[in-house]
Amino acid sequence: MSSTGSKVQSFMQEKLLPIGTKIGGERHLVAIRDGLVTTMPLIIVGSVFVILSSFPWPAFNQFIAGMFGDQWQANMNFVVDATFSVMALLDAFTIAYSLANSYKVSGVSAGLLSLSTFILVTPMSxxxxxxxYLGSKGLFVAILVALVSAEVFRFFVQKNIVIKLPDNVPPAVSRSFVALIPSGVTLTLFWVVRLLISTIGHTNIHDMIYTFVGQPLSAIGDGYAGGVFAILVTSVFWMVGIHGWDLVLSVMQPTWLQFVDENRVAFQAGKTxxxxxxxxxxxxFVxxxxxxxxxxxxxxxxxxSKSQYMRQMGHLGLPPTVFAVNEPLMFGLPVVMNPLILVPYVISPLVCFTLSYVSMAIGLVAPAVVLVPWSMPPIIGGYLATGGHISGAILQVVIIAVSTIIYYPFFKMIDNKALREEQGDETVAD
Structure with a gap:
């Protein structure tokens, strides 16, 4: 390895690895990430019903209307309302559950407390x-409530400030009384907060949090520069073996999920x-x-591949990579800590991001309007993400072609290097 490559590897290992490890393992960020991921299957199911209820093919819509009547779209929206429209309500439980479990205290009790507290601070019609406020608009408050309520619950339980019942009382009853004091403190605290905000600020906690937190994050996460920054953070940390995308999502996922939901609403209403x-x-698309x-x-x-090892990595790595599971290549090729791959590994997503962003900005490709599984294979994923537009599938084909071209000269370099090493080994063996 060249001296430059050694310096790059040393810098990544000594400087970036500790930072990424510390951020990636931060308890509260992990709880947010895991809590949001837990509700993702429900949101994906809701996305399927969004596509079916607003399919951009008149013949299909007429056929379904003939079978199920004119109310079929409204009936499908029942599932959408039970998933997308209560996203924050569900996450209020799952995030608190995840955080409490990390402290080895009752996740169910903390989750129920968070759920009740979230309802307490939510405006009534x-x-x-x-x-x-129960859907994506309430995500920031759901996260705040979940973290605070779980921390209060954990504090009282770990400090043993709880009501203890005799040993002969059934365990389920005893556990419920353990949650009594932290529940009373948490609900009273947020009740006072709600009254103060409505009396002094003449608003509610949802609108206040969105003004001070949601709008700045929306400004960062809604533009081209925000996407470039997210890609750079992801790529640099992955190069040292830290899941950089998890770091980005721990901050941006609530905002980006809200954007998906706002796109979904506009798509169903036939708006821009x-x-x-x-x-x-x-x-x-990235x-x-x-x-x-x-x-x-x-x-x-x-x-x-001409090298036997590289060819084996292709056979092992291609099938899972089709489903966006690239760890076999990340650690088997490897990509991690490999300066020879650093340039295309960073450049390829930046180029594909720019291509996708510009294509949608000029109206050449339909924007993403629903949530699809991150593991959805290409072409199918692009078609579904755009609400059934072939332009999404075509864009993914172009992205694959562009990334292949970018990687090609670097692939040839590592393949030839591996081939020379294999031939040298064989010569020594002979």
Missing amino acids: KTGLDLA IPHILNYTFMNV WVGGSGVLLGLALLLFFK
């Missing part, structure tokens, strides 16, 4: 809870889609084959 950059956009857009490299390894 004439018919009950205002549904507008407001956001190009969102959670689905990054997963489907990370094709996982971080680094490694599907292009996997195809080269599979079809063009």
Whole structure:
């Protein structure tokens, strides 16, 4: 390895690795990430119903209407309302559950306390809870409530400030009384906060938090520069073995999920889609084959390798990379700590991001409007993400081709290097 390569590797290992490890393991960020991921299957199911209820093919819509009547779209929205429209309500439970479990205290009790507290601070309409705040608009408050309520619960339990019942009382009853004091303190605290905000600020905690937290994050995460920054952070930390995308999502995922939901609402209403950059956009139109857009490299390894080792890596790495699982290549090739791959690994997602962003900005490709699984294979994922537009599938094909071209000269370099080493080994053996 050259002296320059050694210096780069030393810098990444000594400077970036400790930072990434510390951030990636931060308890509260992990709880937010795990809590949001827990509810993702429900949101994906809701996305399928969004696509079916607003499919951009009149013949299909007429056929379904003929079978199920004119109310079929409204009936499908029942599932959408039970998933997308209560996103924050669900996450209030799962995030607190995750954080409490990390402290080895009852996740269920902490989750229920958080859920109740979230309802407490949510504005009421004439018919009950205002549904507008139970979905993506309430995510920031759900995160705040979940973290605070779980921390209060943990504090009282670990300090043993709880009501203890005799040993002959059933365990389920005893556990419920353990939650009594922290529940009373938490609910009283947020009740006072709600009264103060409504009396002094003449607003509610949802609108206040969005003004001070949501709007700045929206400004950062909704533009081209925000996407470039997210890609650079992801790529640099992955190069030292830290899951950089998890670091980015721990901050930006609530905002990007909200953007997906706002796009979904506009799509169903037939209005202009407001956001190009969102959670689905990054997963489907940037990370094709996982971080680094490694599907292009996997195809080269599979079809063009002369080295036996590289050819084996292609056979091992291509199938999972199609589903955006690129760890076999990240640690087997390896990509991690490999200066020879650093340049295309960073450049490829930046180029693909720019291509995708510009294509949608000029109206050549439909924006992403629903949530699809991050592991959805290319072409299918692009078609579904855009609400059933073929332009999304075509864009993914172009991205794969572009990333393959970017990786090609670097692939040839590492393949020839591996081939020389193999031939040298064989000569020695002979």
